[in-house]
Amino acid sequence: MAGAQFHALFGVHAGWFKTVLLTEDGREQVTGFHMAGEVLGVDGLGAESYSGYAIALEDGEVIEIPRETLDTLVRHEPLLQRELFRMLAGEIQRERALMVLLGSMRAGERIAVFLLNLSQRMAA
Secondary structure (H helix, E strand, C coil): CCCCECCEEEEEEECCEEEEEECCCCCEEEEEEECCCCEECCCHHHHCECCCEEEECCCCEEEEEEHHHHHHHHHHCHHHHHHHHHHHHHHHHHHHHHHHHHHHCCHHHHHHHHHHHHHHHHHC
């Protein structure tokens, strides 16, 4: 839940989820769609609290990775640390692309880019 203290990451094992932020006037702003193999809660890593929340779009399953477990694994498993960095870098790249997308493209172009991105993620 938005504002809650960061306590875990959540690996999506099955299903689809959307992540949202609440605007100051109470509206939901969709920030992403997540499928199996992706991770929820990354926004809380550095901020110490979650900025938004996730909503299941269908029956789904997540695997909770508590902060303490994550900290221990990252200290002792260099490959996991590199994978976490790779995942964070991917999040940053997606956020940058989204800013460009929202700021410079017409609606049809935004839909096309969204569908292309979704196709690439599903292929991966």
